[in-house]
Amino acid sequence: MTLPQTAVEIRRAIAAGRASASEICEATLERITALDSLLGAFRTVDSERARRRAAELDRHQNDLSGLPLLGVPIAIKDNICTRGLRTTASSRILESYLPPYDATVIERLESAGAIIVGKTNCDEFAMGSSTENSAYGATRNPWQTDRIPGGSSGGSAAAVAARMVPLSLGSDTGGSIRQPAALCGIVGLKPTYGRVSRYGLLAFASSLDQIGPLATSVEDVGLVLSVIAGHDPRDATSSRDPVPDFNTDTSADSLKGTRIGVPRALLREGVDSGVLAAFDQALAVLEERGASLIDVELLHSRHAIPVYYLIATAEASSNLARYDGGRYGVRADASTLMAMYEQTRGSGFGAEVKRRIMLGTYVLSAGYYDAYYLKAQQVRTLIKADYDTALANVDLVAMPTSPTPAFPLGERIEDPIQMYLADVFTVGANLAGLPAISVPCGFTAEGLPVGLQLTGRPMDEATVLHAAAAYEHVTPWSREIPSLVKNAA
């Protein structure tokens, strides 16, 4: 018998007694054992914890059959706190950190019946676009293992793309869910800022960070969002807006009446020809499904990368001050408090994290605050205003998720600016706080996945998910599986 693959199928099969949570769990652990030595998607796999949990769910299956994620295995990015399960943010400074509490999203997933199987590799403290900034080694792209999986949630994307797990959670500060989802050929959603509680997410840039799901289908992503969304008194920025049911299958419905904006001027330079070709075909499909395409202008988005890196590093320099060797993490031996701080942080953080803390410290320092940080916040206002204007006239904005497909490992690691440019189309949604999805939309000539990004109005994930599902419904891309995975099966 073939076991169910997607979260929706797994839940149905377990609830109906056609499969047990333990069977699904064993199959998941077997696939991780078979594939992860090639990919390095996981930082920690806790098979005992997963087995115990699956057995417990099976014992109470009769009472739990209504749970939305009953028996569904999920992998968690290693910057989200899991009580008693090592959480390093892929940093040396948290080498053996065992959080004393669960993030709100973890509590909600477990209450919904999900099984946490492990923690996934990422760029250190989510700072990067390739997952090469992990202190524990890079993750590889399942489509071509000499290439990066994207980042910073590269482990979460690779684990799902390789079908080791049906679901994962990532975090997205400037594209860290959507870009790796695109580069690995899966679906990834950054919800509206405030839609999902950030309690228990190791903070990188608090005005931009948001937790979201990765999966092989739009339906599964909606299912997870329904579980993790909603107000949390422990996150003062979490929204009190009601949470609609995102787990409705509207994929067969027409897109008639949906207006999709395309910022053509922004796409004129620096976009790979294979990416652009796949994007244009995707627009044609959306049009066939009934959507109308409208030119929109996001004039100030050409400055989005510097604005993002000035703001995000400033916030990071403050957020990462807490890692000082005092209350948790590793500590360097030193005779004075100041030396302890400097040596702990100097040896505990990797190069990219130190670079960003330095940049953020500089742009916040006396004499430069107005020229850089304040200026960037003013341009942020203009970038957001462009989106507001566009979204007053259209329901969604369409762009490629990433300007290029997955690049070779090592290609950009010595050149921070080239690495930062990977986020050119994704940072806008973070600066403006908007929900945005990446859905697979084809392959380049060299066989690398391309993602279509759809950005919506605040709190309107429903329209984003509907359009993505309608697109997915008539295209084969989400169902393509890397040959490495097929050969292992």
Add this chain to the structure above:
Amino acid sequence: MPAHFTPDDVDQIAELARLKLTAEERALFAKQLADILAYAEQVQEVDTRGIPPTSHAFASPESLREDQERPGLNRDDALAAAPDANGEAGLFRVPRVIGG
């Protein structure tokens, strides 16, 4: 704004950021930070006269609550991950700060 960073400039920022850098990092960051700031210089082209800054995309939701006691992290759990702590006294321990 400096057109370039000297290793001395880097030292000053590193001190503010409480980071001990190696000699190689000093030299590398001097160059890379200068490159990144030169690239970021393009934001100066944008006319922002009269434009208010945005610190958060949306105004913070109403977040006042009743001032009531609620359970928090218990002390043993809070101390458990510390590199050095005195569990009995309930204290984190660090090198001496005041006096000799």
